[in-house]
Amino acid sequence: MRRLPPVLLEDGCPRELISLIRTVLAACKEISFRVGQGALSGVLGSTLDENIQGETQKKLDVLTNQLLKDILLESGYVKAIASEEEDFTVAGNPDAKYIVAFDPLDGSSNTDINSLVGTIFSIMEAPEGADPADQSIFMQPGKNQVAAGYVLYGPSTVLALTTGKGTRFFTLDKTHGTFLLTEDFASIPEETSEFAINASNQRHWQPAMQNYITDLIAGDTGPRGRNFNMRWIAAMVGDVHRVLCRGGIFTYPTDTKDPNKPNKLRLLYEANPMAMLIEQAGGIASTGTERIMDIQPNAIHQRVAVILGSKNEVETCLSYHK
Ligand code: AHG
Ligand code: MN
Ligand code: MN
Numbered sequence: 531m532r533r534l535p536p537v538l539l540e541d542g543c544p545r546e547l548i549s550l551i552r553t554v555l556a557a558c559k560e561i562s563f564r565v566g567q568g569a570l571s572g573v574l575g576s577t578l579d580e581n582i583q584g585e586t587q588k589k590l591d592v593l594t595n596q597l598l599k600d601i602l603l604e605s606g607y608v609k610a611i612a613s614e615e616e617d618f619t620v621a622g623n624p625d626a627k628y629i630v631a632f633d634p635l636d637g638s639s640n641t642d643i644n645s646l647v648g649t650i651f652s653i654m655e656a657p658e659g660a661d662p663a664d665q666s667i668f669m670q671p672g673k674n675q676v677a678a679g680y681v682l683y684g685p686s687t688v689l690a691l692t693t694g695k696g697t698r699f700f701t702l703d704k705t706h707g708t709f710l711l712t713e714d715f716a717s718i719p720e721e722t723s724e725f726a727i728n729a730s731n732q733r734h735w736q737p738a739m740q741n742y743i744t745d746l747i748a749g750d751t752g753p754r755g756r757n758f759n760m761r762w763i764a765a766m767v768g769d770v771h772r773v774l775c776r777g778g779i780f781t782y783p784t785d786t787k788d789p790n791k792p793n794k795l796r797l798l799y800e801a802n803p804m805a806m807l808i809e810q811a812g813g814i815a816s817t818g819t820e821r822i823m824d825i826q827p828n829a830i831h832q833r834v835a836v837i838l839g840s841k842n843e844v845e846t847c848l849s850y851h852k
Contacts, residue, residue, distance in 0.1 A: 531710040534691075534700055541695045543677075550607040550628050550653065551677060555689065557601040558649050558681040559707055561594050561635070565647060565683045574642050582617040583831055590641050591615050594634035594649065602630060609656040612668050612830045614799055619830060621662035628676070629656045629667055631798040631830070636680070637765020646684050648767030652803040653677040668830055672802030672823035679803065680767045690716070690774060690807055697774065697811040718813040719777035722840040724759045726769045726780040734785035738818065742850040766795065770804050770838070774811055779839040779847060783818065793833035797825060801834050814844040818851045 534555070538548045564573055577587045595615035602608050608622040612631040633650040640647050654674050660667045679691035687702035689709050697716045700709035725746055732740065749757035761778070763769050769780045784792045795801050805815030805822040815822045815838040825834065837847055 531712065534689075534709045534711070537698070537711055538693060541693060543693050546607065546627060547653070547676060547693070550605070550630070551679075551691070551693075553601060553605040553607055554598070554630065554632075554651050554679075555681070555709060557594075557598045558687075558689070559702065560597055561649060562681070562683050562687040562702060562704075564593060564597075565590065565641070568644060581615050583614070587615065588635070588638040588641055590647075591635050591638050598632055598634050598649070609660065609662045610667060612798060614796060614831070619663075619665050619668060624662050626662075627655055629654050631668060631802075633796070633799040636767045636800065637763065640763075640765050640768075646682065646763055646765045646768035648680050648682040648765065648771075650680045650767060650799055650803050651678065652799055652806075665830060668798060669827050671826055672797075672805055675802060675806050675823075678806040680770070680807070682767050682771050684768070684771075688712075688771070690771065692807050692810040694806075694810065697807045699774075716774050716811045718774060718808065718811045718840055720812070720841040722777040722779060722843050723756060724761060724772075724776075724778040725843075726761050726763075726773075726778060728762055728764075728782070729760070731785045731787060734787040735783055736785075738851045739781070739783045742847050766800055766804065770807070773813070773839045774807065777840040777843075779837070779843045781837040781847070782835070783837065784835045791833065793835050795833060795836050797822070797827055797832045797834045798830055801836050804836075804838060808838045812841060813839050814841050814848075816844065816848055818848065 573589050579587050603622050606623045608630050609626040610619050610621050610629050612619045614633045631652045636650050637647045656667045677693045682688045689700040699713035701712040745752050746758040773780050782794050801822050808815045817835045
């Protein structure tokens with residue numbers, strides 16, 4: 531099995547970008563170990579703090595954020611970072627070329643039940659001559675990403691990575707600490723009979739999503755004429771990984787539950803990197819009205835509606851939104 535650096539070198543990926551990706555992965559290997567220790571190292575449970583988005587931080591949210599932040603900033607490869615757990619962007623090396631946005635621990639409500647969690651990251655180039663302390667260097671659409679990925683801490687630790695030449699899976703060999711290529715070009719089946727949505731929010735959805743899901747649930751007695759299966763992991767990394775492996779549609783749509791928060795998932799470090807991985811595997815990622823990677827961001831913690839997955843099923847869902 532092949533290691534990550536030669537695979538990326540063969541693609542023509544710049545050495546500096548490979549070094550940056552390896553830096554992110556160095557942090558993820560340590561996170562994999564920490565998450566695996568669970569109750570043995572006292573890392574489970576919540577802190578007394580909230581992040582800028584009003585969410586109570588888990589101890590592991592804080593620990594994983596600190597790890598990624600320290601390792602990235604000391605590497606010299608990043609001009610600035612943006613994180614779910616940081617109020618503002620953090621300046622790095624003024625001479626560096628890249629900026630990284632990350633969700634250090636996605637699905638952190640799963641930590642206390644020993645279920646799936648992961649780290650999501652998005653890498654872009656900083657505009658030439660930009661000030662590392664300038665927040666606006668992150669205000670670029672997702673189509674500018676030069677690399678995107680996640681590391682899923684499951685029964686095995688799996689990296690899904692794209693540098694714009696397809697989506698690949700690497701599995702962490704924990705005895706040697708190396709990520710080895712285990713699937714070269716992930717390809718999402720165009721057709722699916724599986725959907726993922728938090729159905730407890732149904733009464734708060736907009737009519738288009740209400741109608742679409744009603745028709746899926748009606749199964750072979752409804753207009754779709756066949757039965758659909760449902761899954762919900764409560765960690766986008768877990769749900770997106772399933773979609774990349776065997777197809778499906780995943781959505782966290784706009785809802786009216788909290789008028790101040792019509793959308794849940796964050797554009798810069800959740801929706802954009804997942805959208806790139808999905809598109810690079812032949813799927814679609816949309817808000818319902820536009821391609822996720824075309825959105826011009828206006829805030830680092832901006833939230834968007836997400837509908838992604840198997841091409842034909844996402845198109846069907848989007849037809850309800852027209
Ligand atoms: P995070 O743990 O980084 O805050 O993200 C959790 C997100 C996402 O991963 C998941 O799909 C969704 O929240 C789950 O939301 P519900 O709790 O509403 O199911
Ligand atoms: Mn998340
Ligand atoms: Mn998180």
